Amino acid sequence: MVDVVLDVVKVFDDAGLTNPHVREYVAHWAEVTGASRVEVVSAADDARLVAESLEAGELLPVGAGRYYSRSYRKDTARAEERTIVATSDERDRGTYNNWKPAAEMKPKLVELMTGASAGKTMYVIPYLMAPAGSPLERFAAGVELTDNRNVVLQMIRMARVGVDSVNALGNDFVRAVHVTGDLENLGQGTPEDRRYFVTIADERTILHFGSSYGGNALLGKIAHGLRQGSYDGWKNGFLVEQFMLLGITDKQTGRKYHICGGFPSASGKTNLAMTLAPDALGDRYHVEFYGDDIAWIWVDDDGVLRGFNPENGVFGVAKDTNELTNPTAIDSITPNSGAIFTNVAYNGKTQEVWWEGRGPQPTDLDGWLDWTGQPIAERAAEQADDPWAHPNSRFTTQLGNVPNVAADWDDPRGVEIHGVIFGGRTRDREPLIRAITDLAEGVYDGLTLGAEATAAADGLEGVLRYDPMSMRPFMSYPEADYAQHWLDVIGAAKSQPIFAHVNWFQRGEDGRFLWPGYRENLRPLVWLMQLRNGEVAGVRTPVGILPARHELDLEGLDERTLADLDAVLAVDVPRWQQEMGHREQHLAQFEGLPEEIWAAHRRVAAALI
Numbered sequence: 142m143v144d145v146v147l148d149v150v151k152v153f154d155d156a157g158l159t160n161p162h163v164r165e166y167v168a169h170w171a172e173v174t175g176a177s178r179v180e181v182v183s184a185a186d187d188a189r190l191v192a193e194s195l196e197a198g199e200l201l202p203v204g205a206g207r208y209y210s211r212s213y214r215k216d217t218a219r220a221e222e223r224t225i226v227a228t229s230d231e232r233d234r235g236t237y238n239n240w241k242p243a244a245e246m247k248p249k250l251v252e253l254m255t256g257a258s259a260g261k262t263m264y265v266i267p268y269l270m271a272p273a274g275s276p277l278e279r280f281a282a283g284v285e286l287t288d289n290r291n292v293v294l295q296m297i298r299m300a301r302v303g304v305d306s307v308n309a310l311g312n313d314f315v316r317a318v319h320v321t322g323d324l325e326n327l328g329q330g331t332p333e334d335r336r337y338f339v340t341i342a343d344e345r346t347i348l349h350f351g352s353s354y355g356g357n358a359l360l361g362k363i364a365h366g367l368r369q370g371s372y373d374g375w376k377n378g379f380l381v382e383q384f385m386l387l388g389i390t391d392k393q394t395g396r397k398y399h400i401c402g403g404f405p406s407a408s409g410k411t412n413l414a415m416t417l418a419p420d421a422l423g424d425r426y427h428v429e430f431y432g433d434d435i436a437w438i439w440v441d442d443d444g445v446l447r448g449f450n451p452e453n454g455v456f457g458v459a460k461d462t463n464e465l466t467n468p469t470a471i472d473s474i475t476p477n478s479g480a481i482f483t484n485v486a487y488n489g490k491t492q493e494v495w496w497e498g499r500g501p502q503p504t505d506l507d508g509w510l511d512w513t514g515q516p517i518a519e520r521a522a523e524q525a526d527d528p529w530a531h532p533n534s535r536f537t538t539q540l541g542n543v544p545n546v547a548a549d550w551d552d553p554r555g556v557e558i559h560g561v562i563f564g565g566r567t568r569d570r571e572p573l574i575r576a577i578t579d580l581a582e583g584v585y586d587g588l589t590l591g592a593e594a595t596a597a598a599d600g601l602e603g604v605l606r607y608d609p610m611s612m613r614p615f616m617s618y619p620e621a622d623y624a625q626h627w628l629d630v631i632g633a634a635k636s637q638p639i640f641a642h643v644n645w646f647q648r649g650e651d652g653r654f655l656w657p658g659y660r661e662n663l664r665p666l667v668w669l670m671q672l673r674n675g676e677v678a679g680v681r682t683p684v685g686i687l688p689a690r691h692e693l694d695l696e697g698l699d700e701r702t703l704a705d706l707d708a709v710l711a712v713d714v715p716r717w718q719q720e721m722g723h724r725e726q727h728l729a730q731f732e733g734l735p736e737e738i739w740a741a742h743r744r745v746a747a748a749l750i
């Protein structure tokens with residue numbers, strides 16, 4: 142044991158890791174997990190680690206400078222029922238955070254992790270989930286320990302990785318331990334499931350055991366950037382949300398607007414932030430990407446509501462990403478971008494990747510393997526209709542590769558927020574856009590976000606459920622406190638953002654989408670900013686202000702979309718009346734919900750009668 146400790150000290154010295162608290166933490170977990178080597182990594186190690194992964198066969202080449210990886214076939218999405226927020230205060234128990242006492246969970250995880258990295262390297266990943274110099278920086282530093290090299294490569298793309306992030310921060314860093322475990326013997330999804338993904342929020346410690354899939358294993362992003370971050374934000378006066386963030390500049394007036402918003406996982410955040418074409422709508426608007434999955438939001442000393450994206454990369458859903466739906470994404474994953482594709486289909490001979498919706502399915506099956514590694518040509522007849530790529534297959538690429546990334550995306554001051562939107566996959570009821578100008582009604586709308594769950598969470602695809610502010614899988618404290626915190630933080634801003642609920646996913650009776658979505662989603666957002674400025678009046682309805690048909694820029698939309706437009710702009714009152722009963726039950730679960738939220742609910746319900 143003494144030898145191991147001495148070894149570790151040399152590793153720290155060589156890597157310039159001087160923070161004694163970090164050194165002690167790493168040495169402790171190296172001993173618990175039984176790792177045989179410790180290695181401190183920074184972004185500069187990427188090329189070497191990629192070479193090692195290619196050599197080991199953990200990564201396969203996709204031509205030059207792009208890579209392919211597969212995760213274990215039972216490990217392809219977040220596992221919500223195994224994800225727990227633990228603290229030492231029972232009052233932190235919420236409806237969705239699967240709260241457990243820290244004293245119960247910690248020993249369980251220590252037991253599972255003991256000796257579980259034997260023979261492996263433990264990588265030490267110091268990271269920062271904020272632009273350097275941000276007023277929230279002290280909540281953003283962490284050190285992930287992982288025994289999985291692919292997790293290191295993904296973290297280098299998704300976060301700012303390097304020892305400088307933590308050396309100066311004393312004990313103010315998140316301890317984030319990831320141990321992969323023996324994936325073939327963890328009983329995923331059975332009563333004997335041994336996986337646990339635990340955030341001990343009041344100790345700023347994250348312990349994840351039993352997965353190497355990004356959503357469970359990239360602890361900077363998911364567990365710190367969202368769960369730990371929102372808990373810290375609750376205690377320290379800021380908001381942390383599963384939000385995209387984009388900027389729209391009106392070239393005629395020179396005014397710039399920033400809109401952030403939450404849609405449940407795999408419901409369109411990445412596409413919205415990326416794909417709104419710079420040349421859209423007659424080249425009048427310039428659209429910039431800030432973030433696609435997480436926003437940290439606060440009110441600055443001048444009373445301005447501001448936000449930034451804490452991430453350094455994009456972890457995007459591959460399905461349906463192509464030159465028409467999202468040309469920006471395609472341009473972000475070009476050769477030599479360093480992009481990593483996970484669980485798509487791969488051709489071992491031509492080193493190409495493919496996924497459903499990428500383009501025509503290859504007809505020459507030679508060399509093609511589905512996401513599990515099975516040759517397509519050898520598939521049994523009954524597998525003929527199975528997708529080649531997993532529905533939650535992903536690409537990982539750095540923000541620097543995104544062509545429309547904003548020049549100031551890394552500004553520690555963040556950007557002013559003018560609009561907050563909520564949305565999701567809703568096949569009926571929710572119109573294209575309905576604007577809300579009142580803070581309590583906006584928060585109420587976020588809390589009652591109802592949508593279909595997606596393949597980003599195991600076993601839940603298509604299930605209709607409430608997903609407050611799209612934070613259900615990341616909620617770290619009780620929903621009533623969350624609502625109050627929203628009212629407090631946003632209420633303190635001297636200029637209030639406009640809220641809106643959007644839906645790109647209404648379907649016709651034949652099942653097709655009634656709105657073309659993707660790049661066309663700029664149209665309702667432009668209308669929202671015009672409404673905010675008083676340039677359009679909209680149509681008042683019981684559930685918010687909708688665009689009058691003529692207020693939307695319809696130039697260039699096809700005949701079918703124009704024919705469907707009245708349907709996507711309609712409010713189905715009987716259906717909404719029915720919805721209000723469901724909402725009442727949903728909100729009643731949140732004990733101690735602020736009276737303002739109930740009052741907003743009653744106002745909407747009364748307007749619908």
Ligand code: GDP
Nearest residue numbers: 406407408409410411412458460461645658659
């Ligand atoms: P995120 O996980 O919330 O970031 O969602 P993504 O932007 O990655 O999208 C998830 C899935 O929804 C992908 O398969 C997209 O192609 C699809 N999608 C995104 N935006 C739209 C849209 O406006 N219309 C339709 N029909 N599909 C969309």
Ligand code: PGA
Nearest residue numbers: 219356405406407434597
């Ligand atoms: P998503 O991010 O929201 O882009 O799907 C990953 C996740 O939330 O699991």
Ligand code: MN
Nearest residue numbers: 383406407434
């Ligand atoms: Mn997400």
Ligand code: MN
Nearest residue numbers: 410411433457
């Ligand atoms: Mn996304």
